[in-house]
Amino acid sequence: MLHTVNKSPFGSNSLETCLKMATSGSTVLLIEDGVYAALKDSSVAETIAQAMGTVTIAALAPDLAARGVADKVMDGIKLVDYSGFVDLVCETDKTTAWL
Amino acid sequence: MKLAIQVNEGPYTHQAADTAYKFVEAALEKGHEIYRIFFYHDGVNNGTRLTTPPQDDRNIVARWSALAEKHNIDLVICVAAAQRRGIADADEAKRNSKDADNIAPGFRISGLGQLIEAGIQSDRLVVFGD
Numbered sequence: 001m002l003h004t005v006n007k008s009p010f011g012s013n014s015l016e017t018c019l020k021m022a023t024s025g026s027t028v029l030l031i032e033d034g035v036y037a038a039l040k041d042s043s044v045a046e047t048i049a050q051a052m053g054t055v056t057i058a059a060l061a062p063d064l065a066a067r068g069v070a071d072k073v074m075d076g077i078k079l080v081d082y083s084g085f086v087d088l089v090c091e092t093d094k095t096t097a098w099l
Numbered sequence: 100m101k102l103a104i105q106v107n108e109g110p111y112t113h114q115a116a117d118t119a120y121k122f123v124e125a126a127l128e129k130g131h132e133i134y135r136i137f138f139y140h141d142g143v144n145n146g147t148r149l150t151t152p153p154q155d156d157r158n159i160v161a162r163w164s165a166l167a168e169k170h171n172i173d174l175v176i177c178v179a180a181a182q183r184r185g186i187a188d189a190d191e192a193k194r195n196s197k198d199a200d201n202i203a204p205g206f207r208i209s210g211l212g213q214l215i216e217a218g219i220q221s222d223r224l225v226v227f228g229d
Contacts, residue, residue: 006115006229032114062121063114082125089223090100090131097226099107 002092006032006099009044014098019051029080029088030059035067040074052076060085102126103217104136107228109144110159111152116145119227120162127170135173135217136163138206142228143181146174148203160203167205174206175213 003022009015015030015037022028028051030038037044038059048057058078064070073079080088089095104123108115123133138145150160167174176186182195188208192200202208218224 082121085122086126086129089225095223095225099228
């Protein structure tokens with residue numbers, strides 16, 4: 001299962017809800033303002049690091065670059081471009097958006 | 100693979116209309132088929148030809164129309180969401196006694212059944228919104 005999260009974790013609880021529901025082996029793709037959750041040393045970094053034990057955390061690189069934070073991404077985050085986003089959708093059986 | 104897309108956010112709002120477009124563009128480039136793009140809720144505003152963005156900005160509506168023409172993509176606007184937001188084609192304008200229509204080239208107005216059918220016919224349904 002692929003989960004997309006497009007909200008900043010500092011203004012919405014959609015990532016938190018997503019991580020509670022995502023089952024082991026699924027992928028959570030951070031897009032749009034959701035990419036702020038991928039930054040190191042933030043207040044949600046510990047939550048993300050913990051989640052990495054069971055799910056893959058990915059982030060859309062162009063959205064990180066657009067926000068000027070491409071060099072602040074924590075280790076272990078899988079970076080994808082739009083082509084990689086398409087691949088993630090095709091590799092997983094279902095996609096759900098946490099809007 | 101056959102992909103269906105749902106867009107729930109209007110143009111120039113946050114980023115969903117742009118993300119959806121770039122995703123579709125990348126999918127086509129990789130040889131996938133876009134079965135349908137369904138515009139729902141505020142997403143119906145992606146289909147008005149009356150938008151006039153500044154010349155140095157992207158024209159989100161015209162961009163959808165051009166993509167649909169080039170790749171023969173079915174762009175469907177939800178009728179109930181469209182009526183609420185003042186999006187009409189010639190038939191809808193006549194049916195609701197309006198003095199004009201505003202639908203952009205390549206878009207058509209239809210019902211929610213088109214979203215369900217797209218979900219059934221496609222391998223994946225990907226939702227973009229706010």
